[in-house]
Amino acid sequence: MKQIFTNARLILPDEKQPKEGSLIIDGDRIASADDVTKDEPREEIDCKGRILAPGIVDLGIFAIDKPAFRFGGITRAALMPDQSPVLDLPAMIKHNAVEGKPDLWSHPIAAATKGLAGTQLAEIGLMKRSGAKAVATGRQWIADSGIMLKLLQYCKSLDLPLIVHSEDAGLTAGAVATNGETATRLGLASATAAAEAVSIARDIVLVRETGAHVHFRQVTTADGLTLIRAAKAEKLPVTCGITPAHLLLSDIAISDFRTFARLSPPLRSEENRLACVEAVKDGTIDVISSGHDPRGPEDKRLPYAESAPGMAGAETLLALSLTLVRDDIVSFGRLFELLSANPAKILGVEAGLLQPGYEADFILIDEDSPWQVDTRKMAAAAGNTPFDGLPVQGRVTAIYKGGRAY
Amino acid sequence: MTSQQTGSPHQFPTGSDAFPHRHLLGIAGLQPWEILFLLEEAKQWVDLNKKSSKHADKLDGLTVINAFFENSTRTLLSFEIAGKRMGADVVNMHAAQSSIKKGETLIDTAVTLNAMKADAIVIRHGSSGAVQLIADKVDCPVLNAGDGSHEHPTQALLDALTIQRRKGEISGLTVTICGDVMHSRVARSNIYCLTTLGAKVRVCGPPSLLPAALDRFNVEVFTNFDQALPGSDVVMMLRLQNERMNGDFIPSPREYHYLYGLTRERLMLANKDALVMHPGPMNRGVEIDSDVADDLQHSAITEQVEMGVAVRMACLDILTRKSRSVEGWS
Numbered sequence: 001m002k003q004i005f006t007n008a009r010l011i012l013p014d015e016k017q018p019k020e021g022s023l024i025i026d027g028d029r030i031a032s033a034d035d036v037t038k039d040e041p042r043e044e045i046d047c048k049g050r051i052l053a054p055g056i057v058d059l060g061i062f063a064i065d066k067p068a069f070r071f072g073g074i075t076r077a078a079l080m081p082d083q084s085p086v087l088d089l090p091a092m093i094k095h096n097a098v099e100g101k102p103d104l105w106s107h108p109i110a111a112a113t114k115g116l117a118g119t120q121l122a123e124i125g126l127m128k129r130s131g132a133k134a135v136a137t138g139r140q141w142i143a144d145s146g147i148m149l150k151l152l153q154y155c156k157s158l159d160l161p162l163i164v165h166s167e168d169a170g171l172t173a174g175a176v177a178t179n180g181e182t183a184t185r186l187g188l189a190s191a192t193a194a195a196e197a198v199s200i201a202r203d204i205v206l207v208r209e210t211g212a213h214v215h216f217r218q219v220t221t222a223d224g225l226t227l228i229r230a231a232k233a234e235k236l237p238v239t240c241g242i243t244p245a246h247l248l249l250s251d252i253a254i255s256d257f258r259t260f261a262r263l264s265p266p267l268r269s270e271e272n273r274l275a276c277v278e279a280v281k282d283g284t285i286d287v288i289s290s291g292h293d294p295r296g297p298e299d300k301r302l303p304y305a306e307s308a309p310g311m312a313g314a315e316t317l318l319a320l321s322l323t324l325v326r327d328d329i330v331s332f333g334r335l336f337e338l339l340s341a342n343p344a345k346i347l348g349v350e351a352g353l354l355q356p357g358y359e360a361d362f363i364l365i366d367e368d369s370p371w372q373v374d375t376r377k378m379a380a381a382a383g384n385t386p387f388d389g390l391p392v393q394g395r396v397t398a399i400y401k402g403g404r405a406y
Numbered sequence: 407m408t409s410q411q412t413g414s415p416h417q418f419p420t421g422s423d424a425f426p427h428r429h430l431l432g433i434a435g436l437q438p439w440e441i442l443f444l445l446e447e448a449k450q451w452v453d454l455n456k457k458s459s460k461h462a463d464k465l466d467g468l469t470v471i472n473a474f475f476e477n478s479t480r481t482l483l484s485f486e487i488a489g490k491r492m493g494a495d496v497v498n499m500h501a502a503q504s505s506i507k508k509g510e511t512l513i514d515t516a517v518t519l520n521a522m523k524a525d526a527i528v529i530r531h532g533s534s535g536a537v538q539l540i541a542d543k544v545d546c547p548v549l550n551a552g553d554g555s556h557e558h559p560t561q562a563l564l565d566a567l568t569i570q571r572r573k574g575e576i577s578g579l580t581v582t583i584c585g586d587v588m589h590s591r592v593a594r595s596n597i598y599c600l601t602t603l604g605a606k607v608r609v610c611g612p613p614s615l616l617p618a619a620l621d622r623f624n625v626e627v628f629t630n631f632d633q634a635l636p637g638s639d640v641v642m643m644l645r646l647q648n649e650r651m652n653g654d655f656i657p658s659p660r661e662y663h664y665l666y667g668l669t670r671e672r673l674m675l676a677n678k679d680a681l682v683m684h685p686g687p688m689n690r691g692v693e694i695d696s697d698v699a700d701d702l703q704h705s706a707i708t709e710q711v712e713m714g715v716a717v718r719m720a721c722l723d724i725l726t727r728k729s730r731s732v733e734g735w736s
Contacts, residue, residue: 301511
């Protein structure tokens, strides 16, 4: 039986603003209006004027954390290979690809090199056969340019995007913060923000050489974004992403040795933060993701330099991203390109758009509903958010994966 | 930001304690009158320490734990002597012998120390911020005896006391700090302390060992030692760790000595009666020449050690006043 979701404000492809209307679902797929005959039996669901948007496709998470994803409206999540053990074998990909079903589809990302050590190519072709939709270097940079070149040639031949981490390890060696007043006051080992642009520059040169698609998972500096902007103008196959943390926080957030604000790459200066916001506005940045990495006290209640980087971001992703709409930086339509359509496109899956024939993954949103981020009350496996105590607006009221409510 | 001087630094606002802090975790954030109060209080212990009977009973019955997670000889000894001269029962915990080696977390260690009902805990740790992490978990005052590259407040206080005794007012003096500023908690605490007390501070070192954004710290930055010295009333040399001498940060000890070593010749560039200081232990012939270090006309290096005990006695006294119900400190 078909389902009709009426009285909704739909986020439709290529539309800037939500459009009042109905969405028709046939089984697990979105159907078009022409598919419904007049007296066909149907189930009608009144959305009461809520926003009906494509489910969020979260590109690059570090743990499958279903309660957090459900709260955050995430219907698909691409799992980084930085697991224990590392996702560098076909069996590991196969196992993780079914981990979240049926309500969450996880897309495990293949490790680019064995053990993510950056020295030997992993079995990327076999991992693709097991369901890998992308390849990633993990939370580190591949220092050896020879390996990087071979990797890009290989990814190109298999038609898989390579997701890279952009920090030159020679420049960042041992650093836990970005050079600046805050790091110096705290006495933390810090590195120049130029480590990012240095690594992006090399990778862009190799993209030009190989034609492989590279997705820079997090670009967080003005210099890095300038390079991406130029590469895009040259029509090179590059895309890039960011998390809300780098759009909303600067390195001052690590004051008082707040390990919840220890991220990888580390938080940057205010100037760089503003450059990131500008890059979201002008279209240089393609993806906003949560970087979800729940870490308990054993990883976070430690001296700053000994704590693990990462934040639990899945629950706050939508509410924090909605501030970009309220601040007039992006339209509603563009926001869901960043959250859903673009990440789905990079992964090559038919999702992330309310388009007939696509997987019926969508969420209902009350965009004004106020709530407060509270580290003690989070649905996530751990409450390590640098936004603790922040009042936010907008929450998911219903989530549908493949046409079914969860 | 460092505190700006307001009014006469010798007067603290009426109606509050002279030192309204529970712990001594750093110099950053202390008001000038608070620093001067600590120095003033230390002076009585300088006199006591010169007597043959060096015992006070202010901390009688109190337990002070020196928890040292990083190797130290002189600072540990200084704190131990300070605690004992004040009459406290002093216990030393060395990381090498402790359960840290068995994988216990720092928080668990802190909770354990707390359960033993110490009246003050003195902590040294190799990681910046570790002392604050413990301080948040315990019920007694905590003294930072050095955390990573962050702060070493009692070192800055003993340096300030030494300068005061040899030079009088600190306000208006020009102090040049030279060496591995990037990794130095001594340099950071001294920058905060001396600028708060109104000194002009110059910071000098090889560019590879200067931290970022030093211009935000109200200091003048130099990479040429010969240019930093003229006009200096105090020259404070920092220790260069052995592991940083072999090409990672500087090419070799002899090149470092050539560019940044305090030689007799270099000292002549500073003011005629310039004071030479070093937090110890010294690398003689690397950052400082022996004839400069041993020249009692200029060198205050042994006096620094002497002042260290007095300053630490004062800190232990002041921080335990609340728990000892000293009048006016409830």
